[in-house]
Amino acid sequence: MDEEYDVIVLGTGLKECILSGxxxxxxxxxxxxxxNDYYGGESTSFNxxxxxxxxxxSSKPPPEFGPSREYxxxxxxxxxxxxxxxxxVLIHTDVTKYLYFKAVDGSYVYNKGKxxxxxxxxxxxxxxxxxxxxxxxxxxxxxxxxxxxxxxxLKTHEGLDLTRVTxxxxxxKFGLDDNTVDFIGHALALHRDDRYLNEPALETLxxxxxxxxxxxxxxxxxxxxxxxxxxxxxxxxxARLSAVYGGTYMLSKPDCTLEFDExxxxxxxxxxxxxxxxxxVVCDPSYVRNKVKKVGKVVRAICIMxxxxxxxxxxxxxxxxxxxxxxxxxxDMYVFCCSYSHNVxxxxxxxxxxxxxxxxxxxxxxxxxxxxxxxxxxxxxxxVYDRYEPVNDHTLDNVYISKSYDPTTHFETxxxxxxxxxxxxxxxxxxxxVDLSAASAADE
Amino acid sequence: xxxxxxxxxxxxxxxxGDMGAGKSxxxxxxxxxxxxxxxxxxxxxxxxxxxxxxNDATVKFEIWDTAGQERYHSLAPMYYRGAxxxxxxxxISNLDSFxxxxxxxxxxxxxxxxNLVMALAGNKADLSSKRKVETEEGKAYxxxxxxxxxxxxxxxxxxxxxxxxEIARKLPKAQPAQQPxxxxxxxxxxxxxxxxxxxxxx
Numbered sequence: 240m241d242e243e244y245d246v247i248v249l250g251t252g253l254k255e256c257i258l259s260g261x262x263x264x265x266x267x268x269x270x271x272x273x274x275n276d277y278y279g280g281e282s283t284s285f286n287x288x289x290x291x292x293x294x295x296x297s298s299k300p301p302p303e304f305g306p307s308r309e310y311x312x313x314x315x316x317x318x319x320x321x322x323x324x325x326x327x328v329l330i331h332t333d334v335t336k337y338l339y340f341k342a343v344d345g346s347y348v349y350n351k352g353k354x355x356x357x358x359x360x361x362x363x364x365x366x367x368x369x370x371x372x373x374x375x376x377x378x379x380x381x382x383x384x385x386x387x388x389x390x391x392x393l394k395t396h397e398g399l400d401l402t403r404v405t406x407x408x409x410x411x412k413f414g415l416d417d418n419t420v421d422f423i424g425h426a427l428a429l430h431r432d433d434r435y436l437n438e439p440a441l442e443t444l445x446x447x448x449x450x451x452x453x454x455x456x457x458x459x460x461x462x463x464x465x466x467x468x469x470x471x472x473x474x475x476x477x478a479r480l481s482a483v484y485g486g487t488y489m490l491s492k493p494d495c496t497l498e499f500d501e502x503x504x505x506x507x508x509x510x511x512x513x514x515x516x517x518x519x520v521v522c523d524p525s526y527v528r529n530k531v532k533k534v535g536k537v538v539r540a541i542c543i544m545x546x547x548x549x550x551x552x553x554x555x556x557x558x559x560x561x562x563x564x565x566x567x568x569x570x571d572m573y574v575f576c577c578s579y580s581h582n583v584x585x586x587x588x589x590x591x592x593x594x595x596x597x598x599x600x601x602x603x604x605x606x607x608x609x610x611x612x613x614x615x616x617x618x619x620x621x622x623v624y625d626r627y628e629p630v631n632d633h634t635l636d637n638v639y640i641s642k643s644y645d646p647t648t649h650f651e652t653x654x655x656x657x658x659x660x661x662x663x664x665x666x667x668x669x670x671x672x673v674d675l676s677a678a679s680a681a682d683e
Numbered sequence: 684x685x686x687x688x689x690x691x692x693x694x695x696x697x698x699x700g701d702m703g704a705g706k707s708x709x710x711x712x713x714x715x716x717x718x719x720x721x722x723x724x725x726x727x728x729x730x731x732x733x734x735x736x737x738n739d740a741t742v743k744f745e746i747w748d749t750a751g752q753e754r755y756h757s758l759a760p761m762y763y764r765g766a767x768x769x770x771x772x773x774x775i776s777n778l779d780s781f782x783x784x785x786x787x788x789x790x791x792x793x794x795x796x797x798n799l800v801m802a803l804a805g806n807k808a809d810l811s812s813k814r815k816v817e818t819e820e821g822k823a824y825x826x827x828x829x830x831x832x833x834x835x836x837x838x839x840x841x842x843x844x845x846x847x848x849e850i851a852r853k854l855p856k857a858q859p860a861q862q863p864x865x866x867x868x869x870x871x872x873x874x875x876x877x878x879x880x881x882x883x884x885x
Binding site for chain 2: 277278308326329330335336337338339340341464467468472475476478479482483485487488489490491
């Protein structure tokens with residue numbers, strides 16, 4: 240450890256591992272440490288023994304659940320948009336060669352007590368029972384507008400300047416009712432609350448476009464893909480990228496402490512009585528409690544079941560969005576289910592998650608609307624954790640801190656944070672303009 | 684391991700062993716026919732492929748090197764995942780490396796993949812004057828644990844091809860590991876660009 244590094248990275252969560260990989264590829268000398276004896280930090284996937292140890296304080300799960308190592312239970316469950324930013328990063332870095340993916344079977348939205356398949360194109364809108372006949376026609380016109388819209392082709396804008404027109408005004412132009420607006424805004428554009436309605440419509444339009452293009456990509460029932468063996472594979476794959484380019488890895492490093500010089504700039508990291516020198520530190524909030532503030536709280540139920548979620552056409556993997564307005568809440572609730580078809584549980588077992596931003600002092604009770612969709616459950620674990628954001632000034636201390644993982648169901652915000660950090664650390668903008676139209680799933 | 688044709692196998696092969704035992708050198712000798720006396724710690728050899736023909740089948744090895752992550756006991760579980768074959772390498776002139784090799788064998792056995800083809804390679808066989816591990820010792824340990832055993836030299840190429848061919852010969856007989864079909868994302872244009880193509884055996 241007694242060496243000098245360009246960057247020391249603390250924590251092997253997905254964000255830190257992507258950064259470690261990118262920085263090593265840039266030929267910076269990287270030391271990457273984690274206090275745990277496993278990769279992934281907050282964004283790891285646990286086997287059954289680890290799951291029991293975390294939530295039940297014993298590493299002896301009952302035998303009826305099957306072999307521990309056949310479980311890969313995500314601690315921060317999310318799906319990947321097939322055309323989204325994380326896929327771009329994976330292709331840009333060629334980390335895809337370490338991973339296998341499968342499409343997610345279904346994408347549903349909760350509406351008036353029932354769940355419905357999410358319509359994302361003009362054709363699907365016409366078939367959806369979510370809307371009445373006249374509303375379907377109006378929605379179809381909206382989808383055609385979105386599909387045709389091109390940034391640099393003014394004809395397709397139909398006289399609207401979407402950098403000024405708000406989402407609310409755009410919906411009003413097509414005469415869409417609140418119900419339709421609710422599922423477009425939350426189940427397609429994946430906004431987490433209703434603030435977007437008064438913001439420029441361009442962002443919403445781009446999000447709906449991303450959803451429908453992702454949906455078209457693999458001709459599955461959803462715009463999402465998910466790695467075999469769970470999300471814990473992602474940080475491992477990026478860590479491998481970093482190692483291939485010379486990054487040094489040390490797990491099980493207790494009490495990693497940042498050392499500062501008299502000007503307050505970081506100069507090293509001490510663990511086990513040894514100090515490694517460095518110019519910069521990249522870390523998750525748990526390594527620098529005095530440089531972050533609490534910004535929210537996530538509550539999540541993790542359920543092991545013997546059946547798929549009812550009313551989802553027996554989907555082996557599925558997402559259900561419960562928009563906040565449907566529940567009388569401020570933030571959306573997300574249900575997420577995976578199974579042996581993605582190698583995250585033994586055959587016949589399903590792992591379901593219900594997550595939301597906690598709004599009360601009884602966060603577990605808030606999950607009831609999501610839990611009630613699951614049917615019988617064999618075992619439930621509740622996880623409540625605080626979300627942190629950095630409050631330091633990296634130009635003063637050279638410490639670059641990631642934000643905690645939010646409860647969103649996909650990785651768009653995760654990658655935004657990573658790209659912004661990369662720019663702060665290196666002064667460079669990462670060019671992710673990979674040719675996604677040529678990108679495909681293929682034999683190798 | 685994946686079957687991509689009647690007689691065409693794709694197999695992930697991993698290397699394990701002490702730093703400096705010659706894991707990368709064995710791979711570079713096998714894949715590129717090269718040898719460097721002072722090989723830098725693994726850069727660039729972390730993912731190589733090589734196809735060999737045995738009997739009437741071809742085996743395409745996807746060879747994973749540790750990329751140095753074993754140095755501080757920080758090898759990721761993904762490394763072993765889905766491996767069809769493993770080569771555990773030690774240096775015949777270094778007793779410690781033989782002890783470490785035994786630990787890797789035990790760790791692999793604990794992974795519980797009964798179909799994994801495992802080979803023990805006593806490398807640097809050209810250094811016979813400095814030998815610390817007798818051939819019989821390596822052979823006996825391999826027999827006890829049902830591995831196959833060869834002494835190799837990446838420097839002289841002794842037994843290097845033989846090692847990989849022997850693994851290839853044993854592979855088709857081993858049952859493929861249970862793996863559902865998955866897809867690899869790639870930016871190489873394929874004719875049918877939105878197709879999902881199965882890459883793994885069902």
